[in-house]
Amino acid sequence: MRSAEDILTELRALRAGDLPTHGGRTLAYVYDSGLDGVDDLAAAAHALASSANGLDPTAFPSLLRMENDLVAATSELVGGTPRTVGSVTSGGTESCVLAVLAAREGNSGVAEPNVVLPATAHAAFHKAAHLFRVRPVVVPVDPKTFRADPEAMAAAIDDDTVLVVASAPSYAHGVVDPIAEIAAAAASRGVRTHVDACIGGWVLPYFRRLGRAVPEFGFAVEGVTSVSVDLHKYAYCPKGTSVLLHADAELRRGHYFASADWPGYTMLNSTLQSTRSGGPLAAAWAVLHHIGDDGYLALAEATLEAVEAVRAEVEALDGLRLVAEPGATLLALTTDDDRLDLFVVADEMAARGWYVQPQFAHQSSPANLHLTITASNRGSEGDFAAALRDSVRAARAAGPVVVDEGIAAFLADLDPDALTSEEFGQLLAAAGMGGGAGLPERMAEVNAMLALARPALRERLLQEFLGLLYQPS
Incomplete structure (x- = not known):
């Protein structure tokens, strides 16, 4: 029988590879109050x-x-x-x-x-x-x-x-x-x-x-x-x-x-x-009982201030704009600059310790970066803005990801219902998503290919990829 401490040590090591769930650097999936003691109580x-x-x-x-x-x-x-x-x-x-x-x-x-x-x-x-x-x-x-x-x-x-x-x-x-x-x-x-x-x-x-x-x-x-x-x-x-x-x-x-x-x-x-x-x-x-009504009002105020501060920083940055007037706590950032690839910006942000969520173009909605702002973002808006400025500068210098014309044409002609799992595996490997190695460190190239795929094909590709990920070791 393994000791409890040994198992917890292994679990901590596994968790070290995850996105951070506290500190406001993961702007999707997680919600952090920033309050001391809440996690321990929960x-x-x-x-x-x-x-x-x-x-x-x-x-x-x-x-x-x-x-x-x-x-x-x-x-x-x-x-x-x-x-x-x-x-x-x-x-x-x-x-x-x-x-x-x-x-x-x-x-x-x-x-x-x-x-x-x-x-x-x-x-x-x-x-x-x-x-x-x-x-x-x-x-x-x-x-x-x-x-x-x-x-x-x-x-x-x-x-x-x-x-x-x-x-x-x-x-x-x-x-x-x-x-x-x-x-x-x-x-x-x-x-x-x-x-x-x-x-x-x-x-x-x-x-x-x-x-x-x-x-x-x-x-x-x-x-x-x-x-x-x-x-x-x-x-x-x-x-x-x-x-x-x-x-x-x-x-x-x-x-x-x-x-x-x-x-x-x-x-x-x-x-x-x-x-x-x-x-x-x-x-x-x-x-709920611990934070209480006054506590939630204070957290909402901190969140609102963070939303307004991040918005101001984005609007002051050359090359980015808001997709829509925000009505709550979520911001979607896009660009009209052909030299700026948002998927590369997301990679550059990740390299600087910030996760922003890429969203593909859909109908009238352009490709954009999703930000979920929480109370824990209050006070770090300047750090986020600095990372975003550096990421935009680096992405503009690198230029957009270019997908080979042959691959683009191949994707356009694919019928997701006609391909076998083996053929999907080959396609995923070509996209850098196969071989059981998980995702590459930088996702811009993968996202650029996925962006060219019709929604039905993208769904099937990601389903097959999920199947590759969930394999017992």
């Missing part, structure tokens, strides 16, 4: 409840109490009423998936249901549509503001529509959709509206209290029937905890599952999971 709370099982709330009433507390706190923040109910899920994707499931099941008489989505809606809704055989009706957004178009959304609703979706904010561009107009159009047709506030749900209400003009996006908006809010984002709780709220219990019922027609216990699930560790629930409950 870990201790997680340990106290990790062996408890949320599968049966009557067996573990502590988990029931904590879940109801989290739902109540989230509901209060987004304009819930005494009738508002909710469930704690494993993350934003599960919350969004369950919203689609509840809408489908709540309209069981619709033979071929569809969900109306702005083109900027999170990919989680496409995942839900795929899983539950609901047809996604994707509506173009305003090509300048990247906000959903209410008139186009209304026109897309038909007799088979079971749900309309809006974002507060959208992930790709960080803008808040015109939710009141969208919800009104849906309500006039008797259709539910879900607001994906996974990112903004916990921070936008505090921005409003700080004097920022933030439109209502929750249950104060007539016609909004469900809202998703991630606690592991701007509530700064450990992953993964999200809350899916419904305006009343009848609307929620469709994502519950029960099965009594077998010889075991009657299975009853409120989410997609059956067994659910009480650890994430307890950790979130502890963090």
